[in-house]
Amino acid sequence: MTSMAARSNVTRIFPGDFRKAKKENVDATTTWEALKMNFHGFGNANAWNNKRKMSLVTASAQSSPRRGKTINGTMVKGARVEEGSINGGKLANESAVDAALGTSLHGRFVEDRFVYGQIFVIRSYEIGPDQTATMETLMNFLQETALNHVTCSGIGGNGFGATREMSIRKLIWVVTRIQVQVQSYSRWGDVIEIDTWVDAAGKNGMRRDWIIRDHNTKEIITRATSTWVVMNKETRRLCKIPEEVKQEVFPFYVNRFAIASEQTDCEKIDKLTDDTAERIRSGLAPRWNDMDANQHVNNVKYIGWILESVPIQVLQDYNMTSLTLEYRRECRQSNLMESLTSPTAKVIGDSNNNSINRKPDFECTHLLRMQRDKAEIVRARTEWHLKNKNK
CATH class of the missing domain: 3.10.129.10 (Hotdog Thioesterase)
Incomplete structure (x- = not known):
């Protein structure tokens, strides 16, 4: 730059x-x-090792056995936990723990199945010394949402994020470039929402974008975009995307950008x-x-x-x-x-x-x-x- x-x-x-x-x-x-x-002189930041028990709250593509519960009185995309379960990173009552741990880790499709959404709570072992989520934590969330997107789409094969046609041909996705812009970092106990979608990237690649919102304010706090290509799992060589794979993913393509073109780091x-x-x-x-x-x-x-x-x-x-x-x-x-x-x-x-x-x-x-x-x-x-x- x-x-x-x-x-x-x-x-x-x-x-x-x-x-x-x-x-x-x-x-x-x-x-x-x-x-x-x-x-x-080289030094390492101290790890934040104080792990405490807290809830996981996610939206579910399937029915939840614990419906009818809330986070501070608010419905969380179909999945609920007990009232007052989270307050500044501390549990308000013990019943919220059991309710939250009983929820599914999957998200759900929104916008006519073009966009996949998932909810996460920032846990104690996902923050750094300043008590905010680390860049590695955010990247893990992005990766988890992407993999769940493929799985819940119904086209997932037996590979790690691969489609059925890719699994037959022993192909895998590999990322070639990713850009993440962070407006603000969430803190321990914060609830965030992640949306992800895909689109074509040239003739032989796929673009995946994400946005992260604060669950309470709905403010976008992180944007990310990435480019993916196909690799043969056995030869470890890049290859063209087979037409059969393109036909699998094409129905999910949406022409939308998380990061505006003028802000995309292409240099x-x-x-x-x-x-x-x-x-x-x-x-x-x-x-x-x-x-x-x-x-x-x-x-x-x-x-x-x-x-x-x-x-x-x-x-x-x-x-x-x-x-x-x-x-x-x-x-x-x-x-x-x-x-x-x-x-x-x-x-x-x-x-x-x-x-x-x-x-x-x-x-x-x-x-x-x-x-x-x-x-x-x-x-x-x-x-x-x-x-x-x-x-």
Whole structure:
């Protein structure tokens, strides 16, 4: 992404040479001098380990044995739990726990089966140190909704999100690019609604979009779009979408965009090298539990490894408000990886922080690569805002 021109009373976080950043306006934001030292020392954010028992509330495509119950008196897309079950992340009464745990994890079709919707509650083990949902949590929700969409559509095969015709031909979906824009992060106990739909992406791909709303206010808090192609599960090679598969998914296509075309990140993500990266973290190893049902690393897992080379002070003081991932190749459990990060010059100016068009305080370029032969796995670009500016 291109940098904005400098203007009066603004702070350039990364003017010219990144290592020569200087402070021009203390009131605007923390300058990179305060963060610079962290790019030369590595640290991890503390995990939020205090797991507490709370309810799961989802909409159901099937009838629920516990109908007639509510969340704070509100119907949740056909599935209900006891009155006052959630209040600021705490249970108001114990009967709500049993009622909520008895609900189905499936969502339902809306808008004549073109859009699939699902409801989630942010649980204690899905938040970070600042008690808000992490980007990985949001990505897991997007993936779960997409898979349930395929399953509930009636065209699902025996593969992980594959259709029947794909399963017959031993084909799987693989994501090539995904962009997520976050307006605000939900907190522990918040209820969110996710809608997802699909459309064609060129002649040989499929686009999947999502929007996330706050259940109480109905405000859209996250938008995401992605591009998918077909891979042969045995040869691990990309291939054209068979006509039979196109006929399966075509009835579900809807010409709608979660992210407007002018806001879609289509620009090339630059490749980082040893010379251009400011921080490199080596020795990152996938675990068995990082593998998905298609026997490669789950695409959500890459986010955590990308953040391994981001300074801890950035993670503490800033929110990631935009993430674009460009997947280059598969990663297996036997592969060791390296995470590279380099900040990009950005100017801070006045902007409407309630708008999706708000200007980022700064952005970073990232790369995950094989440690042995330096082969690229994922390129990424992130945008960040000071946390106190988003409150």
